Amino acid sequence: MTRVRTLEHIADVRRRPGVQRPVVRTFPAEVFGPIGTSSATVPPDGEIALDGTLEATGLDIVLTGVATAPWEGECRRCLRPVTGTIEVDLQEIFSNHPVEGETWPVDNDSIDLGPVLHDAVLLTLPLVPLCADDCAGPDPERFPTRVEGSDAPDDDADDAPAAPAGDPRWAALDDLRFD
Ligand SMILES: [Zn+2]
Numbered sequence: 575m576t577r578v579r580t581l582e583h584i585a586d587v588r589r590r591p592g593v594q595r596p597v598v599r600t601f602p603a604e605v606f607g608p609i610g611t612s613s614a615t616v617p618p619d620g621e622i623a624l625d626g627t628l629e630a631t632g633l634d635i636v637l638t639g640v641a642t643a644p645w646e647g648e649c650r651r652c653l654r655p656v657t658g659t660i661e662v663d664l665q666e667i668f669s670n671h672p673v674e675g676e677t678w679p680v681d682n683d684s685i686d687l688g689p690v691l692h693d694a695v696l697l698t699l700p701l702v703p704l705c706a707d708d709c710a711g712p713d714p715e716r717f718p719t720r721v722e723g724s725d726a727p728d729d730d731a732d733d734a735p736a737a738p739a740g741d742p743r744w745a746a747l748d749d750l751r752f753d
Pocket residue numbers: 649650651652653654704705706709710711
């Protein structure tokens with residue numbers, strides 16, 4: 575039954591090709607089932623919102639808009655709880671003859687926004703949630719934001735020539751040149 579709640583009727587859109595008809599809807603996140611990765615999840619009591627338009631183009635229906643969803647997770651460095659909101663730009667095509675992975679189905683003059691929003695939100699969840707961009711972790715000594723000396727070009731420059739003699743990659747080049 576949950577899928578029914580994400581259906582959008584489009585008979586009126588079909589009757590007026592080329593006209594953008596607003597589609598503004600809000601769904602309880604639980605309607606979509608669990609949406610999450612090992613890094614972040616959409617809380618089931620949150621809401622996923624769609625603010626967009628539908629337009630008939632030829633035989634297809636084009637959905638353009640923005641979806642927003644809350645997420646929660648743990649900071650990758652200090653493991654403190656982190657929450658946020660993602661915004662996803664949508665440009666999706668619905669077709670009577672959908673192509674797997676490219677277009678979505680039209681069924682009886684309605685489209686199902688559920689799988690579209692589910693996938694779009696899932697793919698946009700942060701892979702590396704941070705409580706702050708410069709979070710130093712629970713122990714700054716263990717998780718320095720910058721490895722000491724890593725960006726000092728003068729370090730070790732004399733001891734480590736960039737292309738030591740005998741490097742097989744250069745040998746191959748020599749063969750090419752003097753063949
Ligand atoms: Zn943190």
